[in-house]
Amino acid sequence: MKYRWSRIAGIVITFVLPLTNLISAAIVVMTARRYGGQTAVLDVAVSMAMLAGLLAFSGSGAEGAAALTASLGAGALWGGALLSGILLRRYQSVDLAVQALVVLALLGVLAAGVVIQDPRAYWQPVLEALIQAAGLPQKSGLPAGWLGTVATLMHGVIGASLLSTLVLAVMLGLWLDRGSTGAEWRRRFLELRLGRVLSLAAGVATLLTFAGFVSVGGAALLVLGTGFATQGLAIIHWTADQRRWPRIWPLALYGPLLLGAPPAGLVLVALAVAGVVDNAFALRRQPANVV
Numbered sequence: 001m002k003y004r005w006s007r008i009a010g011i012v013i014t015f016v017l018p019l020t021n022l023i024s025a026a027i028v029v030m031t032a033r034r035y036g037g038q039t040a041v042l043d044v045a046v047s048m049a050m051l052a053g054l055l056a057f058s059g060s061g062a063e064g065a066a067a068l069t070a071s072l073g074a075g076a077l078w079g080g081a082l083l084s085g086i087l088l089r090r091y092q093s094v095d096l097a098v099q100a101l102v103v104l105a106l107l108g109v110l111a112a113g114v115v116i117q118d119p120r121a122y123w124q125p126v127l128e129a130l131i132q133a134a135g136l137p138q139k140s141g142l143p144a145g146w147l148g149t150v151a152t153l154m155h156g157v158i159g160a161s162l163l164s165t166l167v168l169a170v171m172l173g174l175w176l177d178r179g180s181t182g183a184e185w186r187r188r189f190l191e192l193r194l195g196r197v198l199s200l201a202a203g204v205a206t207l208l209t210f211a212g213f214v215s216v217g218g219a220a221l222l223v224l225g226t227g228f229a230t231q232g233l234a235i236i237h238w239t240a241d242q243r244r245w246p247r248i249w250p251l252a253l254y255g256p257l258l259l260g261a262p263p264a265g266l267v268l269v270a271l272a273v274a275g276v277v278d279n280a281f282a283l284r285r286q287p288a289n290v291v
Contacts (some may be wrong), residue, residue, distance in 0.1 A: 001176070004043065007031055011047040015074055016054065022168055025081035029173025032085025040085055044078045080104060080166045085173060094188040095195075097170055102198060102227035105163040109219045112155040119215050123151035156219025160226040167230050190241060191284070192234040194227055199279045202228065225272040231279075232271025238284050 001007070007027055015024040032040035051074055055067035083104065084097040116122045127147055150157070174185035202224040208217025233253075240249055256263035277283060 001030065001034070004039075008043055008047050008050065011043065011078070012050050012054070015047075015051065015077070021077060022165055022172065025077050025166060025169035026172035026176060028078050028081035029085040029088070029169055030176040032082055033088045033173060034177050036089060037082070037086040040082055044082055047078065048074065076108070076162055077165065080162070081169055081173070084166065084170050088170070088174070094170070094174070094185075095191075095193055098167055098192060098227065098230065099194055099198065101163055101166050101170070102194065102223065105159040105166075105223045105226075106201070106220055108162075109155045109159040109223055110216070112159075113216050113219065116155070119154050119219075120148055120151045123154040124148060127151055127154075152215050153218050153222060155215070156222030159219065160222040163223055163226050164230075167227075190234055190238040192231050193279065194231050194275065196279050198224060198227065199276050202276060225268070228272040228275030229268045231275030232273070235274050235278055235283055236271070 011024050011027050014020040014027070028040060028044060031043055048071075052071060055070055080101055084101055087093065087097045087100055113119070124147060127150060131147075171185070171189060174189075178185055202221065205217045205220040205224055209221055211217070236253060239245075253267070256267045258264075274283065
């Protein structure tokens with residue numbers, strides 16, 4: 001936390017290693033929140049330069065394309081973390097930081113839709129190549145139309161994945177910097193609310209999806225659903241705190257997320273619906289005020 005080169009090394013190494021990019025973004029959030037945007041921007045700029053140096057050894061052709069993809073991913077991840085950390089420092093609002101990340105991811109999905117107007121034609125060959133490279137069942141072994149649907153929604157899948165990583169990075173970054181706020185960071189998460197404007201945006205995305213504009217409406221709905229699922233999680237944790245549920249209760253919530261796509265999907269949809277409803281009816285009330 002105190003030494004720039006240690007932070008930069010942590011940012012780059014945890015980004016390059018598998019399954020640790022969450023930590024990379026959390027370090028950026030922590031730095032921006034504690035030391036301000038100028039220090040964090042310099043850390044990110046040096047980290048990008050170091051990452052570019054590492055990727056320069058990848059060569060050209062397919063490997064060069066992979067290096068470009070990694071650089072773009074790092075820019076999106078660290079840029080989102082930088083924005084949320086600056087907002088946390090200036091406004092002390094977890095709500096605003098998460099709202100900004102949702103809007104940023106949504107704008108990214110819409111921009112991708114403008115650049116790649118036919119996501120199915122663009123992404124389906126990429127997905128087929130990934131399936132073949134991973135040794136998974138061939139296209140003929142998949143449900144009819146499944147790969148085409150995923151390809152159509154791929155912008156939203158990428159945006160939702162990036163958003164979920166950044167929201168977790170915000171919470172981890174707050175925990176890393178908890179010395180300045182104590183347990184305040186946890187209380188702010190329990191009170192997370194995305195607001196009615198994003199609820200309205202979710203309604204518009206739903207209408208677009210049912211109207212046949214799946215590549216735009218469906219992709220936007222994936223991003224917004226991820227944000228509202230986070231609010232749903234906050235509602236559940238708030239209720240557990242208020243009612244002092246047994247400590248084992250998270251198994252009932254997070255267990256289905258580990259059982260496979262259908263149970264996890266149902267849980268996430270239920271959480272997203274709870275988040276949308278909370279914006280209209282304020283589900284988080286003291287126990288004495290709940291029938």
